[in-house]
Amino acid sequence: MKNYNWATLGCGVIANELAQAMAAHGRTLYGVANRTHSKAVDFAKKYGVTKVYDQIEDIFSDPEVDIIYISTPHNTHIKYLRQALAAGKHVLCEKSITLNAAELTEAKQLAEKNNVILAEAMTLYHMPIYKELAEVIASGRLGELRMLQLNFGSYKDYDMTNRFFNPELAGGALLDIGVYALSFARWFMSQKPDKVASQVKLAPSGVDEQAGILLQNEASEMATLALTLHAKQPKRGMVAFDKGYIEIYEYPRGQKATITYTADGGQEVIESGATADALFYEVTDMEQAVSGGQNVMHLDYSTDVMEIMTELRRDWGLVYPEEK
Incomplete structure (x- = not known):
């Protein structure tokens, strides 16, 4: 190459x-x-x-x-x-x-x-653990996907001038951390969600500081997302199927997943890749696409996520200065 x-x-x-x-x-x-x-x-x-x-x-x-x-x-x-x-x-x-x-x-x-x-540059699309989990799911041993639960919470100083809360810098939880949770959901869901509901708490500056989001697609796969810039939460992703569920912590750059099987409670731990190499996985996948090889950059997923975020902000009445 x-x-x-x-x-x-x-x-x-x-x-x-x-x-x-x-x-x-x-x-x-x-x-x-x-x-x-x-x-x-x-x-x-x-x-x-x-x-x-x-x-x-x-x-x-x-x-x-x-x-x-x-x-x-x-x-x-x-x-x-x-x-x-x-x-x-x-x-x-x-x-x-x-x-x-x-x-x-x-x-x-x-x-x-x-x-x-x-x-x-969505790290989780390129982490080896997700590619390995895709093979596990494709094997059918977990059954049909039913429900996902995502948490992402950070505690930020409540300063309306910093980038997290500043509308002049496109602040807010959705574009900063929600994009990870939505990308995780889209990676596992077989179709783009076509039903979106939410509750939001806006900061004094007008951007979203906390939100709960519910997604559903035509396959009846559902996801619930909890986002906040006001309280620390574990970055936990849970993907529930008929025959078991997957848990991943620190999922934006995850390297370890635990599968718990419904029938007997038995667990399987899968480790693949390294968090420290997250950006290099992006680099290598990007270079593969540029060279004319298989394009695994998933701009289609990024498009679905952006459309969901745009719909959510429209519902919230959250408009950035550049959009007025």
């Missing part, structure tokens, strides 16, 4: 994790761009990055760049996606990939027009 040149747009927490994941496998980022140039310079020195761009726009016109990882705030994604895709760059974009379904449709059309790969 070709050696692809990756460049990161943004040099925050995720970009650091990306650089560290690549370094652990003998790889180095080619380029870095950031709104604050000095931070990009420091990032490049820290990780041995070859190219630092004076202007963000320069990353899109560099012919040496093959793939751009966008890790800027949610509400800037579509702006950069437009530029990157129009320039013929493949893009792996941090979740949530866009603010809403209309933006994602536009980005997908641009990617198709320019014959490039667009994907959301």
Whole structure:
């Protein structure tokens, strides 16, 4: 496979994790761009990055760049996606990939027009444990899927100016942590949910700080999701079938699952992959897609999730400044 040149747009927490994941496998980022140039310079020195761009726009016109990882705030994604895709760059974009379904449709059309790969950096789609569990489920030994339960809770300082609660930065629980829970549900459900109900608690700033979500699809598979930025919860995913249930903790980057069988209570533990390699799994799957191999980036699932999140926010009356 070709050696692809990756460049990161943004040099925050995720970009650091990306650089560290690549370094652990003998790889180095080619380029870095950031709104604050000095931070990009420091990032490049820290990780041995070859190219630092004076202007963000320069990353899109560099012919040496093959793939751009966008890790800027949610509400800037579509702006950069437009530029990157129009320039013929493949893009792996941090979740949530866009603010809403209309933006994602536009980005997908641009990617198709320019014959490039667009994907959301949703770690759980690429963790080996989920690929192994898919084989277990396909074997039929767990029976039919009935119900999923998802928890994701964080305790954040109740400061309306930080990114979690700030509408100017597309804050809120849904786009930040809910996207993981919905992606987990979509991975296991055989069809996109077509019935969506919810309850929400809005923060003083107007964004969602806590929500309960209920999903159902035409196959009568159901999921319940509990999200909060106000209380710590375990990142627990439970998938219940006729003949047993699967439990995964720390599911966004899970590496271990426990299957409990209904008939006798017996348990089977499956371990696969490593949490520390989460971003490198994304890199390798993305490069496979770019090279013309099997595309396992699951943009179709990202689209379903984005459509659900857009519907939920419409029901809540939650509109970000860019959408007005």
